[in-house]
Amino acid sequence: MNKNKRIAIIGAGPGGLTLACILQQAGYNPVIFEGETSPTQREQGGTLDLAEDMGQKALKVAGLLERFKEICRYEGEALKIMDKTATVMFESQENVNPKATTDSRPEIDRTVLRQMLLDSVTTESIKWGHNLLHATPLEEGQHELHFENGVTEVVDLVVGADGAFSKLRPLLSKETAEYSGVSMIEINILDAKNLFPDVVDLNGLGSAFTFGDSKAMLAQMNGDGKIRVYLSFKVPAEWLHNNGINYDKLEEAKPKLLKLFEDWSPELKKYIHYANGAIFPRRIYMLPVGHKWTHKKGVTLLGDAAHLMSPFAGAGANLAMLDAAELGLSIINHEDIDEAVLNYELKMFEYAGEIAAETKENMDLFFETNAAEKIKVLMESFHKEEN
Ligand SMILES: Cc1cc2nc3c(=O)[nH]c(=O)nc-3n(C[C@H](O)[C@H](O)[C@H](O)COP(=O)(O)OP(=O)(O)OC[C@H]3O[C@@H](n4cnc5c(N)ncnc54)[C@H](O)[C@@H]3O)c2cc1C
Structure with a gap:
């Protein structure tokens, strides 16, 4: 037995x-x-x-x-896709009602x-x-x-x-797990709900994903009021540690992070300006x-x-x-x-x-250069199929 x-x-x-x-x-x-x-x-x-x-x-x-x-x-399911000018390309708010009971991914x-x-x-x-x-x-x-x-x-x-x-x-x-070609720098905005209502307005109560130039800002509201942001890059594996960013000193890292998103909207750069929590480098690995x-x-x-x-x-x-x-x-x-x-x-x-x-x-x-436009088309087609 x-x-x-x-x-x-x-x-x-x-x-x-x-x-x-x-x-x-x-x-x-x-x-x-x-x-x-x-x-x-x-x-x-x-x-x-x-x-x-x-x-x-x-x-x-x-x-x-x-x-x-x-x-x-359930409100965490809200999803916004933006391009680097902070133009909203797609937005789904179906489950912003905290009691929603539809088919969902809370x-x-x-x-x-x-x-x-x-x-x-x-x-x-x-x-x-x-x-x-x-x-x-x-x-x-x-x-x-x-x-x-x-x-x-x-x-x-x-x-x-x-x-x-x-x-x-x-x-x-x-x-063995191999480097996927994507690296992330995770930053955190603690107590965003109280301290930075403008970035909460931008982000919404769920996920706000911004794509452009083979980069991404993937931001998510957490249950404790923190916004966690994965600044994501298609780069060689060694880049995370030879890019001159000191992950032990957030304030020193910020100008370098901002430079990586130099021509992105000032609204989006608030995610970096307001960061006040942990900062971590993360290589993304995958199996075949x-x-x-x-x-x-x-x-x-x-x-x-x-x-x-x-x-x-x-x-x-x-x-x-x-x-x-x-x-x-x-x-x-x-x-x-x-x-x-x-x-x-x-x-x-x-x-x-x-x-x-x-x-x-x-x-x-x-991580295509015009990802936001392509994702918009894809999301709209999914949405049509569902409705
Ligand atoms: C940035 C990022 C964002 C993600 N977002 C999502 C998401 O939104 N949704 C989603 O579904 N997934 C997401 N994932 C993936 C998700 O985190 C993992 O797939 C998931 O945690 C895998 O669960 P697991 O139980 O297999 O392993 P793990 O969560 O990795 O747990 C493994 C456990 O084993 C322990 N362990 C490791 N080695 C040993 C050892 N030798 N001896 C004893 N204990 C050991 C570890 O300490 C750990 O507790 C994300 C991953 C990353 C990197």
């Missing part, structure tokens, strides 16, 4: 936690090994929109959909989502401060897990939910589109570990959670755990491959 199998999940991200929650509710005892020492060690990042057929579907399986609906932000801050998932699993099932170094295959599909803190564990199934640079992926695949592997007993991957892609379809966390639901249900519904994993992998390769291809197309489009 699968319930007696020792299942280890590496990583307490949205994927790993959703899987643990689903399995625990069905009477399994998976253990999550997380490298971070506590839930608060690292700031979890910005806002995520969860789609009905992905993130929300997984939350339904985990019994958390109603709770999500109470705390998500937003939730990553910290809030993680807390909801953490609250839904037993405290003793998460081993914080367990950074996996490697796993050694043993007989009969078992694996011996070696952690940086000296702990070793032997398990019947190990699930790599350990993100972009998964330590388990090399057991299944020769592929359609990444898959030959099934091996006792080990599998989900989420970014399986199909890391750029954020340009807002799909990564959604897919990680969907994978968790598919794998969890497959384990619950199959007598044989190995068949369950194989069944999940075949299904996941198909849907993740399609979304990875779509994400790559978006990324290529967003």
